[in-house]
Amino acid sequence: MTYLETAAQFYSEVAQTPQVGLCCVQSTPLQLPGLKVPLAMQEMNYGCGTTVHPTELGKQPTVLYVGVGGGLEALQFAYFSRRAGAVIAVDPVAAMREAATSNLATAVAENPWFDKSFVEIREGDAFNLPVADASVDIVAQNCLFNIFEPEDLTRALKEAYRVLKPGGRLQMSDPIATRPIPAHLQQDERLRAMCLSGALTYEEYTQRIIAAGFGQIEIRARRPYRLLDTQTYNLETPLLLESLDSVSFKVAIPEDGACIFTGKTAIYAGSEPFFDDAAGHILQRGIPATVCDKTAAKLASVKPTEIIITDSTWHYSGGGCC
Numbered sequence: 149m150t151y152l153e154t155a156a157q158f159y160s161e162v163a164q165t166p167q168v169g170l171c172c173v174q175s176t177p178l179q180l181p182g183l184k185v186p187l188a189m190q191e192m193n194y195g196c197g198t199t200v201h202p203t204e205l206g207k208q209p210t211v212l213y214v215g216v217g218g219g220l221e222a223l224q225f226a227y228f229s230r231r232a233g234a235v236i237a238v239d240p241v242a243a244m245r246e247a248a249t250s251n252l253a254t255a256v257a258e259n260p261w262f263d264k265s266f267v268e269i270r271e272g273d274a275f276n277l278p279v280a281d282a283s284v285d286i287v288a289q290n291c292l293f294n295i296f297e298p299e300d301l302t303r304a305l306k307e308a309y310r311v312l313k314p315g316g317r318l319q320m321s322d323p324i325a326t327r328p329i330p331a332h333l334q335q336d337e338r339l340r341a342m343c344l345s346g347a348l349t350y351e352e353y354t355q356r357i358i359a360a361g362f363g364q365i366e367i368r369a370r371r372p373y374r375l376l377d378t379q380t381y382n383l384e385t386p387l388l389l390e391s392l393d394s395v396s397f398k399v400a401i402p403e404d405g406a407c408i409f410t411g412k413t414a415i416y417a418g419s420e421p422f423f424d425d426a427a428g429h430i431l432q433r434g435i436p437a438t439v440c441d442k443t444a445a446k447l448a449s450v451k452p453t454e455i456i457i458t459d460s461t462w463h464y465s466g467g468g469c470c
């Protein structure tokens with residue numbers, strides 16, 4: 149059996165017998181006015197953060213949701229798009245597709261605004277998405293890509309890139325590891341399927357997104373997720389996992405490298421009214437300007453005493469619309 153088959157078997161089990169709190173860090177999902185989340189769907193909240201960013205969903209985007217789980221985020225995306233076929237949710241596990249179909253039928257009964265046609269569930273997997281090239285505004289996945297081995301993660305990222313329209317967005321939430329996960333845990337297929345041992349470090353995770361072609365990444369949230377303790381996981385020191393919510397844009401990678409926004413700002417503190425780096429960044433004295441990490445490093449090296457770079461807040465929601 150391959151590790152992907154082990155994962156499919158695991159998700160077939162937890163589709164039929166929900167495990168409350170399997171992956172999620174928040175017990176209550178995002179609350180939206182007029183949205184009633186069925187209890188069974190809530191119990192199958194197997195995501196580690198959120199991929200649904202309400203202020204960015206105003207234009208009824210077409211969303212391809214990979215790994216439907218109990219259907220919670222498909223329903224939340226449908227809440228914003230509210231049109232037939234706007235959300236296509238894909239899953240290779242038959243029991244999971246059945247559970248999501250049943251939960252969404254309950255949601256129709258509990259939400260007057262929600263129509264069955266708003267979410268279409270299709271058989272398929274992350275490596276072979278059943279939609280045409282450049283056909284969707286958003287690809288979203290929550291707590292799935294982290295279970296893939298690195299080369300498979302790259303395949304899944306490239307497949308997401310293929311189906312996105314130019315300028316489209318890959319919205320992800322995944323665990324990341326604060327140091328590389330030791331091989332004995334990485335090789336444990338059940339732990340990997342449970343989103344506990346496949347996580348990459350922040351650097352490797354973001355580099356793989358860029359290597360798949362995405363020119364801009366924005367970090368929406370980064371928070372503690374799970375602690376792998378020494379006794380249970382046979383480690384010398386505990387290993388903290390974090391969850392990372394990100395939005396990656398299908399835009400060209402600039403010549404000097406991709407832009408990653410983590411919430412840093414640059415503040416000019418010199419004697420002139422403003423500082424112009426002649427590369428498109430004008431800083432007014434005393435006013436924080438949001439910059440990507442690449443620009444932050446460049447500005448700090450040009451004027452180390454006159455430009456202050458603030459720390460990453462790990463929350464940035466500055467760009468992109470569809």
Ligand SMILES: C[S@@+](CC[C@H](N)C(=O)[O-])C[C@H]1O[C@@H](n2cnc3c(N)ncnc32)[C@H](O)[C@@H]1O
Pocket residue numbers: 152155156159160171192193194195196214215216217218219220221238239240241244272273274275289290291292343
């Ligand atoms: C951790 S659950 C997350 C479910 C959902 N995103 C949520 O937030 O509740 C992973 C989901 O991915 C599905 N899955 C497993 N292998 C997959 C694959 N190769 N391609 C797409 N989905 C897969 C599982 O059946 C399950 O529905």
